[in-house]
Amino acid sequence: MAEGFIHTVFKDGHWVNEVEGGGEPIGGFHATKDEAVSAGRARAEHDRTEHVIHNEDGTIGERSSYGHDPAGRG
Numbered sequence: 001m002a003e004g005f006i007h008t009v010f011k012d013g014h015w016v017n018e019v020e021g022g023g024e025p026i027g028g029f030h031a032t033k034d035e036a037v038s039a040g041r042a043r044a045e046h047d048r049t050e051h052v053i054h055n056e057d058g059t060i061g062e063r064s065s066y067g068h069d070p071a072g073r074g
Contacts, residue, residue, distance in 0.1 A: 003022070004049070005019075005044075005050040005051070006019060006020075006026075006040050006043050006044040006049060007019075007020060007052045007053075007054060009054045010058075014029040014031075016029055016030065016036060017036060017040040027039050033056075037053055041064070044064070045066045048066055049065075050064070050065045050066070050067060
């Protein structure tokens with residue numbers, strides 16, 4: 001299980017996925033955002049954590065939870 005959320009980000013000219021607080025790309029570099037999002041989603045589902053998808057400018061564009069959200073939340 002991941003130590004933190006999975007972030008899909010644009011970094012150094014490539015789309016990558018990172019574990020929050022880690023900084024090192026996981027799963028390599030991706031040519032397109034769609035490829036990176038797909039890989040990041042799969043990792044977040046596997047790790048049962050949150051997937052945070054950033055826009056190229058660094059702002060958060062979308063987020064999805066694949067974890068066990070506490071009862072009564074929302």
